[in-house]
Amino acid sequence: MDNMDLIKVIAPIATILGMLAIGGWIFTTWLRVKNGYPLENSWGKAVYPRTSDEAMERVKLIGQENAQLRAELGSVKDRLAVIERIVTDEGHRLSHEIEALRRPSN
Structure with a gap:
């Protein structure tokens, strides 16, 4: 070969x-x-990946903003729960019905 x-x-x-x-x-x-x-x-x-000081500062700022937004979301959830309690409250509904009866009907 x-x-x-x-x-x-x-x-x-x-x-x-x-x-x-x-x-x-x-x-x-x-x-x-x-x-x-x-x-x-x-x-x-x-x-x-190499990280610069600017990138690390951006990460810190985003983390702080994230914490603020989470706290704000928690307060909004609390407020919504209070509003839901008010709306579903029987006394609130009863007072609306009484007010409707007091209005003169046309």
């Missing part, structure tokens, strides 16, 4: 194996990203 014949046999097999390796790497990277695992560089160290 000639060297050229050997290359003709091995080259397609090596190409297919190389493509499978690249496809497997892409698939495992996609799985890591999808499931929240940190990505790794070629030396096996985790690659984390």
Whole structure:
């Protein structure tokens, strides 16, 4: 068997194996990203996004705003509960019916 014949046999097999390796790497990277695992560089160290002081300050401000909005939402829920109690109160309904009877009908 000639060297050229050997290359003709091995080259397609090596190409297919190389493509499978690249496809497997892409698939495992996609799985890591999808499931929240940190990505790794070629030396096996985790690659984390770099954060600047400005980005960290923005995160703090958003966290503070989130806390304020949660507190405001809690007070709105409390007020709504009081209003619901007033509206569904039998005494309130009874007073409306009495007022309706006092009005002259046309």
